[in-house]
Amino acid sequence: MNKLPIEKRRQILAMLVEGSSMRSISRVVDVSINTVSKLLVEAGQACIAIHNEQVQDVAASRIQCDKIWSFTYAKQKNVKNVKNVKGAPEGAGDTWTWTAIDSDSKLIVSYLVGGRDAEYAMEFMDDLRSRLANLTTDGHKAYLEAVEGAFGADVDYAQLVKLYGAAPEGPQRRYSPAECIGARKRRVEGNPDIAAVSTSHVERQNLTMRMSMRRFTRLTNGFSKKLENHIHALALYFVHYNFCRIHKSLKTSPAMAAGISDTLWSLDDVIAKVDEMAPPPAKRGHYKKKNSN
Numbered sequence: 001m002n003k004l005p006i007e008k009r010r011q012i013l014a015m016l017v018e019g020s021s022m023r024s025i026s027r028v029v030d031v032s033i034n035t036v037s038k039l040l041v042e043a044g045q046a047c048i049a050i051h052n053e054q055v056q057d058v059a060a061s062r063i064q065c066d067k068i069w070s071f072t073y074a075k076q077k078n079v080k081n082v083k084n085v086k087g088a089p090e091g092a093g094d095t096w097t098w099t100a101i102d103s104d105s106k107l108i109v110s111y112l113v114g115g116r117d118a119e120y121a122m123e124f125m126d127d128l129r130s131r132l133a134n135l136t137t138d139g140h141k142a143y144l145e146a147v148e149g150a151f152g153a154d155v156d157y158a159q160l161v162k163l164y165g166a167a168p169e170g171p172q173r174r175y176s177p178a179e180c181i182g183a184r185k186r187r188v189e190g191n192p193d194i195a196a197v198s199t200s201h202v203e204r205q206n207l208t209m210r211m212s213m214r215r216f217t218r219l220t221n222g223f224s225k226k227l228e229n230h231i232h233a234l235a236l237y238f239v240h241y242n243f244c245r246i247h248k249s250l251k252t253s254p255a256m257a258a259g260i261s262d263t264l265w266s267l268d269d270v271i272a273k274v275d276e277m278a279p280p281p282a283k284r285g286h287y288k289k290k291n292s293n
Helices: 006-016 022-029 033-054 118-128 142-151 200-212 227-244 254-258 267-277
Strands: 063-072 093-102 108-114 134-138 156-164 180-189
Touching (some): 006 033, 006 227, 022 033, 033 227, 093 118, 093 200, 108 118, 108 227, 118 142, 134 142, 142 156, 142 180, 200 227
Parallel strands (some): 063 134
Antiparallel strands (some): 063 093, 156 180
Protein backbone atom coordinates (compact mmCIF):
# COMPACT_ATOMS: atom_id res chain seq x y z
CA MET A 1 0.00 0.00 0.00
CA ASN A 2 1.40 3.41 -0.97
CA LYS A 3 1.73 5.84 1.94
CA LEU A 4 2.49 9.54 1.73
CA PRO A 5 5.87 10.42 3.34
CA ILE A 6 5.52 11.72 6.88
CA GLU A 7 7.09 15.05 5.87
CA LYS A 8 4.31 15.72 3.38
CA ARG A 9 1.60 14.55 5.76
CA ARG A 10 2.99 16.87 8.43
CA GLN A 11 3.06 19.77 5.95
CA ILE A 12 -0.54 19.15 4.82
CA LEU A 13 -1.85 19.03 8.39
CA ALA A 14 0.12 22.14 9.35
CA MET A 15 -1.37 24.08 6.45
CA LEU A 16 -4.88 22.84 7.26
CA VAL A 17 -4.67 24.40 10.75
CA GLU A 18 -3.04 27.61 9.54
CA GLY A 19 -5.80 28.85 7.26
CA SER A 20 -4.92 27.35 3.86
CA SER A 21 -7.57 25.99 1.53
CA MET A 22 -7.44 22.38 0.41
CA ARG A 23 -6.70 23.30 -3.20
CA SER A 24 -3.90 25.68 -2.26
CA ILE A 25 -2.40 22.89 -0.14
CA SER A 26 -2.59 20.47 -3.07
CA ARG A 27 -0.68 22.98 -5.22
CA VAL A 28 1.99 23.83 -2.63
CA VAL A 29 2.63 20.25 -1.50
CA ASP A 30 2.25 18.90 -5.06
CA VAL A 31 -0.33 16.24 -4.26
CA SER A 32 -3.85 15.67 -5.56
CA ILE A 33 -6.86 17.26 -3.90
CA ASN A 34 -8.11 13.73 -3.17
CA THR A 35 -4.93 13.05 -1.18
CA VAL A 36 -5.51 16.16 0.93
CA SER A 37 -9.17 15.24 1.46
CA LYS A 38 -8.33 11.65 2.43
CA LEU A 39 -5.73 12.76 4.97
CA LEU A 40 -8.18 15.29 6.42
CA VAL A 41 -10.76 12.56 7.00
CA GLU A 42 -8.19 10.20 8.55
CA ALA A 43 -6.74 12.93 10.77
CA GLY A 44 -10.22 14.09 11.75
CA GLN A 45 -11.22 10.60 12.86
CA ALA A 46 -7.96 10.28 14.81
CA CYS A 47 -8.50 13.65 16.48
CA ILE A 48 -12.06 12.79 17.51
CA ALA A 49 -10.59 9.73 19.25
CA ILE A 50 -7.81 11.81 20.85
CA HIS A 51 -10.29 14.36 22.21
CA ASN A 52 -12.52 11.65 23.65
CA GLU A 53 -9.57 9.86 25.24
CA GLN A 54 -7.65 12.84 26.61
CA VAL A 55 -10.17 15.56 27.47
CA GLN A 56 -11.83 13.83 30.42
CA ASP A 57 -12.32 14.79 34.08
CA VAL A 58 -11.13 18.34 33.45
CA ALA A 59 -10.83 20.35 36.68
CA ALA A 60 -12.36 23.57 35.35
CA SER A 61 -13.99 26.11 37.66
CA ARG A 62 -15.22 28.57 35.03
CA ILE A 63 -16.50 27.67 31.58
CA GLN A 64 -17.67 30.01 28.82
CA CYS A 65 -19.93 28.76 26.02
CA ASP A 66 -20.79 30.22 22.63
CA LYS A 67 -21.75 29.29 19.07
CA ILE A 68 -20.06 30.23 15.80
CA TRP A 69 -21.88 30.26 12.46
CA SER A 70 -20.75 28.91 9.13
CA PHE A 71 -22.46 27.08 6.29
CA THR A 72 -22.01 23.91 4.30
CA TYR A 73 -22.51 23.60 0.52
CA ALA A 74 -24.80 26.67 0.33
CA LYS A 75 -26.26 29.31 2.59
CA GLN A 76 -29.57 28.30 4.14
CA LYS A 77 -31.62 30.66 1.98
CA ASN A 78 -30.12 29.14 -1.18
CA VAL A 79 -30.43 25.44 -0.32
CA LYS A 80 -33.93 25.17 -1.78
CA ASN A 81 -32.69 26.67 -5.07
CA VAL A 82 -29.91 24.11 -5.68
CA LYS A 83 -30.27 22.88 -9.26
CA ASN A 84 -28.32 19.63 -9.02
CA VAL A 85 -30.18 16.50 -10.07
CA LYS A 86 -29.77 15.04 -6.59
CA GLY A 87 -30.43 18.34 -4.85
CA ALA A 88 -28.45 19.65 -1.90
CA PRO A 89 -26.60 17.00 0.16
CA GLU A 90 -27.51 16.15 3.73
CA GLY A 91 -26.25 18.78 6.13
CA ALA A 92 -26.36 21.62 3.59
CA GLY A 93 -27.13 25.10 4.90
CA ASP A 94 -26.42 26.76 8.24
CA THR A 95 -23.83 24.92 10.34
CA TRP A 96 -23.28 25.94 13.94
CA THR A 97 -20.32 24.95 16.11
CA TRP A 98 -20.98 25.02 19.85
CA THR A 99 -17.84 25.47 21.96
CA ALA A 100 -17.03 25.44 25.67
CA ILE A 101 -13.72 26.92 26.84
CA ASP A 102 -12.07 26.83 30.26
CA SER A 103 -11.51 30.51 31.12
CA ASP A 104 -8.29 29.79 33.01
CA SER A 105 -6.44 27.23 30.87
CA LYS A 106 -8.14 28.23 27.57
CA LEU A 107 -8.76 24.52 26.93
CA ILE A 108 -11.61 23.67 24.57
CA VAL A 109 -13.43 21.21 26.80
CA SER A 110 -16.33 20.34 24.51
CA TYR A 111 -17.64 21.13 21.05
CA LEU A 112 -20.56 20.09 18.89
CA VAL A 113 -21.38 20.65 15.22
CA GLY A 114 -25.02 20.91 14.17
CA GLY A 115 -28.05 23.16 14.42
CA ARG A 116 -28.89 26.02 16.76
CA ASP A 117 -32.02 24.65 18.46
CA ALA A 118 -32.70 23.21 21.90
CA GLU A 119 -31.98 19.62 20.86
CA TYR A 120 -28.36 20.46 20.05
CA ALA A 121 -28.06 22.66 23.14
CA MET A 122 -29.09 19.71 25.33
CA GLU A 123 -26.66 17.32 23.64
CA PHE A 124 -23.88 19.89 24.03
CA MET A 125 -24.60 20.45 27.71
CA ASP A 126 -24.85 16.72 28.40
CA ASP A 127 -21.26 16.41 27.20
CA LEU A 128 -20.18 19.05 29.72
CA ARG A 129 -22.17 18.14 32.79
CA SER A 130 -19.64 15.94 34.62
CA ARG A 131 -16.83 18.50 34.39
CA LEU A 132 -18.03 21.92 35.47
CA ALA A 133 -18.68 24.12 38.47
CA ASN A 134 -19.20 27.66 37.07
CA LEU A 135 -20.78 28.29 33.68
CA THR A 136 -21.36 31.39 31.53
CA THR A 137 -23.16 31.46 28.17
CA ASP A 138 -24.55 34.11 25.87
CA GLY A 139 -28.26 34.92 25.95
CA HIS A 140 -29.44 32.20 23.54
CA LYS A 141 -32.71 30.85 24.99
CA ALA A 142 -31.91 27.22 24.11
CA TYR A 143 -29.25 27.21 26.85
CA LEU A 144 -31.81 27.69 29.64
CA GLU A 145 -33.57 24.34 29.32
CA ALA A 146 -30.37 22.56 28.25
CA VAL A 147 -28.35 23.64 31.30
CA GLU A 148 -31.19 22.75 33.68
CA GLY A 149 -31.62 19.36 32.03
CA ALA A 150 -27.90 18.54 32.14
CA PHE A 151 -26.93 19.95 35.54
CA GLY A 152 -30.14 20.52 37.50
CA ALA A 153 -29.29 22.83 40.39
CA ASP A 154 -25.69 21.56 40.62
CA VAL A 155 -24.08 24.44 38.73
CA ASP A 156 -23.43 28.15 39.11
CA TYR A 157 -24.81 29.52 35.85
CA ALA A 158 -25.12 33.06 34.52
CA GLN A 159 -25.91 34.57 31.14
CA LEU A 160 -24.33 37.59 29.46
CA VAL A 161 -26.89 39.21 27.16
CA LYS A 162 -25.40 41.71 24.71
CA LEU A 163 -27.40 44.67 23.39
CA TYR A 164 -26.83 45.80 19.81
CA GLY A 165 -27.66 48.99 17.96
CA ALA A 166 -28.92 49.30 14.40
CA ALA A 167 -26.98 47.52 11.66
CA PRO A 168 -24.90 49.73 9.31
CA GLU A 169 -26.61 50.94 6.16
CA GLY A 170 -25.40 50.39 2.60
CA PRO A 171 -22.70 48.04 1.28
CA GLN A 172 -20.66 48.19 4.49
CA ARG A 173 -23.30 46.14 6.32
CA ARG A 174 -21.75 43.02 4.71
CA TYR A 175 -18.44 43.74 6.44
CA SER A 176 -19.38 45.52 9.67
CA PRO A 177 -21.67 43.93 12.27
CA ALA A 178 -24.08 45.94 14.39
CA GLU A 179 -22.39 47.88 17.19
CA CYS A 180 -22.59 46.42 20.68
CA ILE A 181 -24.00 49.22 22.87
CA GLY A 182 -24.18 47.36 26.16
CA ALA A 183 -24.36 44.06 28.03
CA ARG A 184 -26.54 42.71 30.80
CA LYS A 185 -25.46 40.01 33.28
CA ARG A 186 -28.05 37.83 34.96
CA ARG A 187 -27.94 34.92 37.38
CA VAL A 188 -29.80 31.85 36.16
CA GLU A 189 -28.86 29.07 38.60
CA GLY A 190 -26.78 28.62 41.73
CA ASN A 191 -24.45 31.36 42.95
CA PRO A 192 -22.19 32.41 40.07
CA ASP A 193 -19.48 35.02 40.56
CA ILE A 194 -21.10 37.92 38.69
CA ALA A 195 -17.78 39.75 38.44
CA ALA A 196 -16.40 36.79 36.47
CA VAL A 197 -19.37 36.55 34.09
CA SER A 198 -17.99 37.05 30.58
CA THR A 199 -17.88 35.49 27.14
CA SER A 200 -14.73 37.33 26.05
CA HIS A 201 -12.49 34.26 26.01
CA VAL A 202 -14.85 32.07 23.99
CA GLU A 203 -15.55 34.92 21.56
CA ARG A 204 -11.81 35.42 21.08
CA GLN A 205 -11.64 31.70 20.36
CA ASN A 206 -14.22 32.25 17.60
CA LEU A 207 -11.78 34.64 15.90
CA THR A 208 -8.94 32.12 16.21
CA MET A 209 -11.16 29.53 14.52
CA ARG A 210 -11.98 31.86 11.62
CA MET A 211 -8.29 32.72 11.18
CA SER A 212 -7.12 29.10 11.38
CA MET A 213 -9.58 27.39 9.03
CA ARG A 214 -10.20 28.63 5.50
CA ARG A 215 -13.70 27.14 5.50
CA PHE A 216 -14.71 29.67 8.19
CA THR A 217 -13.47 32.73 6.27
CA ARG A 218 -16.36 34.93 5.16
CA LEU A 219 -17.01 36.04 1.56
CA THR A 220 -14.82 33.40 -0.11
CA ASN A 221 -15.49 30.15 -1.97
CA GLY A 222 -13.45 28.15 0.55
CA PHE A 223 -16.52 27.16 2.60
CA SER A 224 -17.21 23.50 3.40
CA LYS A 225 -18.86 21.47 0.65
CA LYS A 226 -19.45 18.37 2.81
CA LEU A 227 -20.53 18.28 6.44
CA GLU A 228 -18.24 15.29 7.06
CA ASN A 229 -15.17 17.27 6.01
CA HIS A 230 -16.33 20.24 8.10
CA ILE A 231 -16.51 18.07 11.23
CA HIS A 232 -13.13 16.48 10.57
CA ALA A 233 -11.49 19.88 10.01
CA LEU A 234 -12.85 21.07 13.35
CA ALA A 235 -11.65 17.93 15.14
CA LEU A 236 -8.13 18.47 13.76
CA TYR A 237 -8.20 22.14 14.70
CA PHE A 238 -9.29 21.54 18.30
CA VAL A 239 -6.63 18.89 18.96
CA HIS A 240 -3.96 21.12 17.42
CA TYR A 241 -5.18 24.10 19.47
CA ASN A 242 -5.43 22.15 22.75
CA PHE A 243 -2.29 20.03 22.53
CA CYS A 244 0.13 21.28 19.85
CA ARG A 245 -0.06 25.07 19.95
CA ILE A 246 1.53 27.29 22.61
CA HIS A 247 -0.95 29.87 23.87
CA LYS A 248 0.74 33.28 23.82
CA SER A 249 -0.49 34.51 27.20
CA LEU A 250 -0.07 31.14 28.96
CA LYS A 251 3.33 30.33 27.42
CA THR A 252 2.21 26.69 27.26
CA SER A 253 -0.46 24.63 25.54
CA PRO A 254 -4.02 24.72 26.95
CA ALA A 255 -3.82 20.97 27.64
CA MET A 256 -0.69 21.43 29.75
CA ALA A 257 -2.25 24.40 31.56
CA ALA A 258 -5.32 22.27 32.33
CA GLY A 259 -3.17 19.44 33.66
CA ILE A 260 -4.29 16.79 31.16
CA SER A 261 -0.93 16.63 29.34
CA ASP A 262 2.67 16.76 30.57
CA THR A 263 4.24 17.58 27.22
CA LEU A 264 3.70 19.74 24.18
CA TRP A 265 2.39 17.59 21.36
CA SER A 266 3.27 17.89 17.69
CA LEU A 267 1.45 16.95 14.52
CA ASP A 268 3.58 13.81 14.48
CA ASP A 269 1.48 12.61 17.43
CA VAL A 270 -1.65 13.08 15.33
CA ILE A 271 -0.02 11.19 12.45
CA ALA A 272 0.92 8.38 14.84
CA LYS A 273 -2.74 8.12 15.88
CA VAL A 274 -3.78 8.04 12.21
CA ASP A 275 -1.41 5.11 11.61
CA GLU A 276 -2.59 3.37 14.77
CA MET A 277 -6.21 3.54 13.63
CA ALA A 278 -5.50 2.54 10.02
CA PRO A 279 -6.91 -0.87 9.10
CA PRO A 280 -4.29 -3.57 8.45
CA PRO A 281 -3.46 -4.15 4.79
CA ALA A 282 -5.59 -6.84 3.20
CA LYS A 283 -3.92 -10.15 2.55
CA ARG A 284 -3.23 -11.00 -1.04
CA GLY A 285 -5.40 -13.70 -2.50
CA HIS A 286 -3.98 -16.87 -4.02
CA TYR A 287 -2.74 -16.43 -7.54
CA LYS A 288 -3.27 -19.24 -9.97
CA LYS A 289 -1.15 -19.09 -13.04
CA LYS A 290 -3.06 -19.52 -16.25
CA ASN A 291 -2.26 -22.54 -18.37
CA SER A 292 -0.69 -21.59 -21.68
CA ASN A 293 -1.97 -23.36 -24.76
